[in-house]
Amino acid sequence: MNLGLVTPVFIIGILSASIRLGTPILLAALGEVFTERSGILNLGLEGIMLMGALMGFLGTYWTGGNREAGLLLALVTGIIFGLLMGFMSITAKVNQVVAGLGITILGTGLSTLLYRLSFGLRSQPPTIQIFPDLPIPLLSRIPVIGTILFNHSAMVYAALILVPVAWVVLYRTRFGLAVRAVGENPDAVDTRGISVSGMRYAAVVIGGALAGVGGAYLSIGSLGVFWTQMTAGSGFIAVAVVVFSRWDPVRSLLGALVFGFAGSLQISLQTLSVPLPSELLLMLPYVITIVVLVGVSHRAEFPAAYAVPYRRGGE
Amino acid sequence: MAAEITRSRLSSAKRIWDQLFPALISIAIAFLVGGLLLLANGRDPLAAYASLWDGAFGSFGRFTETLVKTTPFLILAIAVSASFRCQVWNIGAEGQFMLGAITSTWVALTFSSLPLVLLFPLTFLAAIAGGALWSGIAGVLKAYLNANEVITTSMLNYIALYLTAYLVNGPMKDPQGFNFPQSPMIQASLQLPLLFPGTRLNVAFLVALGLVVVAAVFWRSSLGFRTEIVGASRRVARYAGLNVNRTIVFVSVLTGGLAGIAGWGEIFGIQYRLIQNIATGWGSLAIVIALLGELHPLGMVVSAFLFASLVVGGDAMQRNAGVPFALVDVIQGIVILLVLSRSYFFKRSSA
Numbered sequence: 016m017n018l019g020l021v022t023p024v025f026i027i028g029i030l031s032a033s034i035r036l037g038t039p040i041l042l043a044a045l046g047e048v049f050t051e052r053s054g055i056l057n058l059g060l061e062g063i064m065l066m067g068a069l070m071g072f073l074g075t076y077w078t079g080g081n082r083e084a085g086l087l088l089a090l091v092t093g094i095i096f097g098l099l100m101g102f103m104s105i106t107a108k109v110n111q112v113v114a115g116l117g118i119t120i121l122g123t124g125l126s127t128l129l130y131r132l133s134f135g136l137r138s139q140p141p142t143i144q145i146f147p148d149l150p151i152p153l154l155s156r157i158p159v160i161g162t163i164l165f166n167h168s169a170m171v172y173a174a175l176i177l178v179p180v181a182w183v184v185l186y187r188t189r190f191g192l193a194v195r196a197v198g199e200n201p202d203a204v205d206t207r208g209i210s211v212s213g214m215r216y217a218a219v220v221i222g223g224a225l226a227g228v229g230g231a232y233l234s235i236g237s238l239g240v241f242w243t244q245m246t247a248g249s250g251f252i253a254v255a256v257v258v259f260s261r262w263d264p265v266r267s268l269l270g271a272l273v274f275g276f277a278g279s280l281q282i283s284l285q286t287l288s289v290p291l292p293s294e295l296l297l298m299l300p301y302v303i304t305i306v307v308l309v310g311v312s313h314r315a316e317f318p319a320a321y322a323v324p325y326r327r328g329g330e
Numbered sequence: 331m332a333a334e335i336t337r338s339r340l341s342s343a344k345r346i347w348d349q350l351f352p353a354l355i356s357i358a359i360a361f362l363v364g365g366l367l368l369l370a371n372g373r374d375p376l377a378a379y380a381s382l383w384d385g386a387f388g389s390f391g392r393f394t395e396t397l398v399k400t401t402p403f404l405i406l407a408i409a410v411s412a413s414f415r416c417q418v419w420n421i422g423a424e425g426q427f428m429l430g431a432i433t434s435t436w437v438a439l440t441f442s443s444l445p446l447v448l449l450f451p452l453t454f455l456a457a458i459a460g461g462a463l464w465s466g467i468a469g470v471l472k473a474y475l476n477a478n479e480v481i482t483t484s485m486l487n488y489i490a491l492y493l494t495a496y497l498v499n500g501p502m503k504d505p506q507g508f509n510f511p512q513s514p515m516i517q518a519s520l521q522l523p524l525l526f527p528g529t530r531l532n533v534a535f536l537v538a539l540g541l542v543v544v545a546a547v548f549w550r551s552s553l554g555f556r557t558e559i560v561g562a563s564r565r566v567a568r569y570a571g572l573n574v575n576r577t578i579v580f581v582s583v584l585t586g587g588l589a590g591i592a593g594w595g596e597i598f599g600i601q602y603r604l605i606q607n608i609a610t611g612w613g614s615l616a617i618v619i620a621l622l623g624e625l626h627p628l629g630m631v632v633s634a635f636l637f638a639s640l641v642v643g644g645d646a647m648q649r650n651a652g653v654p655f656a657l658v659d660v661i662q663g664i665v666i667l668l669v670l671s672r673s674y675f676f677k678r679s680s681a
Contacts, residue, residue, distance in 0.1 A: 058480050061484075062663075099667075102671075103667065103670065103671060106674070107670070107673075107674035108674070109670045109674075110670070112480060113419065113617075113621065113666075114667070114670055115480075116419070116421060116480070116614070116617060116666070117663060117666040117667045117670055118663075118667070119614075120614045120618065120659070120662055120666055121660065121662075121663025121664065121666075122663070123614070123659060123663070124656055124657075124658075124659025124660040124662060124663045125659075125660050125663065127654070127656035127659060128367065128654055128656035128657055129367075131654035131656055132367075132368075132371040132373070132654060133371075243656075247488070248484060248485065248488050251481050251485065252485075254478070254480075254481055255478075255481050258478065292496050292499070292500055294493070294495040294499065294500075295496055297492045298488070301486075301488040301489050302485075305471070305477070305481075305482050305486070308471075308477045308478065308481055308482065309471050309477045309482075312475055312477045312478065313474075313476045313477075315476070
């Protein structure tokens with residue numbers, strides 16, 4: 016173990032990487048906050064993120080490096096998969112847990128198939144240029160904080176800005192009020208003449224769109240390539256973050272940063288050649304997810320109509 | 331959903347047809363959509379499917395390979411169905427399979443000097459214990475701390491994956507293995523006897539069929555009935571004086587133990603040593619097989635065989651027709667979504 020490498024620069028690097036690694040989880044979690052607040056548990060996030068990662072990559076690749084086009088394609092893909100989850104859970108009233116699993120299985124398979132059909136098996140995977148870092152003038156010059164917070168790509172800033180935006184929409188708009196109400200007391204909303212299904216579709220589509228974008232961050236915001244199952248459980252971790260956050264956008268940011276930190280720490284410990292096998296370090300984020308989930312779940316107050324399909328008059 | 335999923339006592343030919351029809355349509359649609367995807371990408375779907383069929387059934391040898399794959403799929407589906415019937419959404423069969431593989435291989439290698447009559451059953455029990463422990467963690471966390479089992483079991487899958495990688499690169503690595511990430515081979519006397527010489531079909535297949543019978547008997551027993559009541563309604567179960575939390579832990583342990591047996595069968599019947607990635611994707615396959623089979627032991631025999639032929643044929647299709655194996659995964663995904671929403675699409679036909 017080489018502790019001589021642990022310099023201030025090294026620690027700043029870990030914290031800066033925590034934000035980057037937390038970004039895809041944050042994006043998916045922010046959307047899932049809306050989805051779950053409306054009473055729907057979308058466990059299809061993992062599959063939707065994979066589809067977003069793939070379509071973001073393909074869109075960028077096909078347009079000769081237009082990342083915005085890739086991002087848009089990922090967003091649309093996320094919306095389509097959100098609608099599919101909405102159809103399963105709201106219209107067909109299928110058990111949401113299994114419906115979400117089905118979406119994850121479909122997204123995993125479809126992303127792999129489309130990638131293979133597009134590129135075949137190559138020794139050198141196709142690559143794209145990722146969103147470049149945009150250091151914010153002046154702010155990025157602030158010692159320590161500037162490097163940690165203001166030296167990222169546009170997607171990272173956008174995700175961070177979405178946190179207060181989501182908070183305002185959820186707590187300070189009629190739309191947000193309606194979303195929270197259908198998750199707590201759908202009957203009351205229905206008698207007010209607001210469509211329970213409509214609100215839930217809107218919420219699950221927001222969740223799908225952000226999961227698609229979160230997945231796209233992996234391919235066009237961070238790695239520049241696509242590989243099978245590159246999300247590696249991020250979708251499920253995002254659901255855990257939402258429970259951890261008690262369905263709040265601001266606390267979701269905190270949760271996403273915890274997981275970003277776990278991932279970043281794991282990578283850093285490997286470069287320090289700590290006397291622990293890399294396989295055990297790779298387990299870290301998953302172990303932390305379980306520990307955190309257990310820590311918060313037994314006293315978390317889930318939305319009252321959580322995962323319950325709405326039937327008028329409780330028929 | 332509870333009533334729907336647990337209602338699976340087949341009584342009349344009409345009932346059987348009503349359950350079979352949506353399943354058949356779902357599979358047909360899945361193949362159709364898969365074919366269109368190929369067509370859109372300039373591939374020949376008919377050639378692909380012909381190659382798939384030939385790969386699964388083209389000769390006696392290939393047919394036995396399909397049965398070889400049916401074995402773990404069927405056991406894993408029975409494992410998953412135990413939890414699903416109780417509305418516990420355990421998606422960790424893959425990790426539990428690996429734990430069973432790890433513990434049974436470890437026992438076989440560590441206690442190799444024991445007499446066979448002792449060692450052989452010991453490896454079997456070790457597999458059950460390994461899988462049951464892994465799944466039991468999620469069960470206890472769900473029952474007593476309200477931790478969502480989908481998340482915990484999915485995380486445990488990743489942890490099991492890295493645990494296996496650690497073991498075959500570290501403590502359990504074969505010193506004479508030319509640096510391959512694998513354990514030493516288990517002794518020949520522990521390897522499961524073949525059913526037909528020259529094939530890989532072995533006694534584990536009979537174990538799988540035996541477990542179908544055990545499962546059928548179990549769900550008709552009073553213990554099985556009480557478990558299903560907990561699945562149908564937690565409230566009713568509590569009212570009837572059943573211990574809901576203990577039942578959740580019980581089905582979790584049951585699922586894990588069975589998945590462990592599948593891992594045991596794969597190691598002692600096929601691989602003969604611990605290696606990585608022997609069950610990649612089998613956890614979600616088991617879920618699709620269980621749901622397509624309506625969580626019914628016989629239904630799962632049929633759907634396990636169907637998906638085994640898809641997987642074996644899919645390998646051949648990738649080799650011979652150059653069509654990606656992932657087509658099989660897409661068919662899986664479409665089938666599960668259609669099967670789930672069948673009561674919406676087939677309201678009239680099953681009324």
